[in-house]
Amino acid sequence: MRHRREPERENDRKLRGKLQQKQTKSAKRRARKHADKEARRNKDINHKMSKRIVAEAEHSGRGVALEDLKGMRARTRLRKPQRTMLDSWTFAQLGVFIAYKAKRAGVPVVYVDPAYTSRECSRCHHIERGNRPSQARFAWRSCGFVDHADRNSSHNIAHRGWTAWVCGARSAAPELTLIA
Structure with missing residues (x-):
């Protein structure tokens, strides 16, 4: 899309x-x-997106889980058109906007390790390269789970965020659920 x-x-x-x-x-x-x-224009879009994300988390009583994308550009190996598209977006700026708006609204933000979120099954949490047969599709043959790859990854990020929140110091609402 x-x-x-x-x-x-x-x-x-x-x-x-x-x-x-x-x-x-x-x-x-x-x-x-x-x-x-x-x-x-990018700054305006990032402000609008971060505002919507934080507002949704605040209204639903949830937190925000974000992938820690430091060093992402160095780790990825893409073709030139994909590299250009990736490098032209300001992920760090969006993360900063979400963090300061969430702090102001009292919404917790958790950063999680992005490793293998796209290859991990969000149901059984098994990680395998073959789980990702295409860019848009996630299919795990063992437990039969099939989903859109980005949605599956977002569930994994939310799960990791929840785990990090539960294992870490809980200073906010105990009934926290996370938005990925």
Whole structure:
């Protein structure tokens, strides 16, 4: 599923490439101006997304579990178009926005290890590479569980967040359930 802002990001990437190829003073000036516009748009989207996530957690009495994505870009091996798309989004900024808004609202935030969340079965928690036959599909032959890969991963993140919350110091509501 493509994000509704995906065509804008693709157009930005194409324009950035064209301007970088020109190497003229005006092209560089226009590229800087466009980069500022892109950054403002991404910041606005991140603010809106973080606001919705924290509001949902606050209204439902839940916390937020996030993957700790430090070093993600160094760990991933992707093709150039995928790398460009991944590198153009500001995951760290979104995490910072969620953290400060959650703190202000009194919503707990837990960071979990992202390792193998996409290969782990959210029902039996068995990890195997074959569980992920395609990018969008998760299927575990042993227990028969089939789900959308991203939804399965989000359940794993929520479970890890809950486990981290229960094992750690509990300073907030004891009936905490997490949103992934």
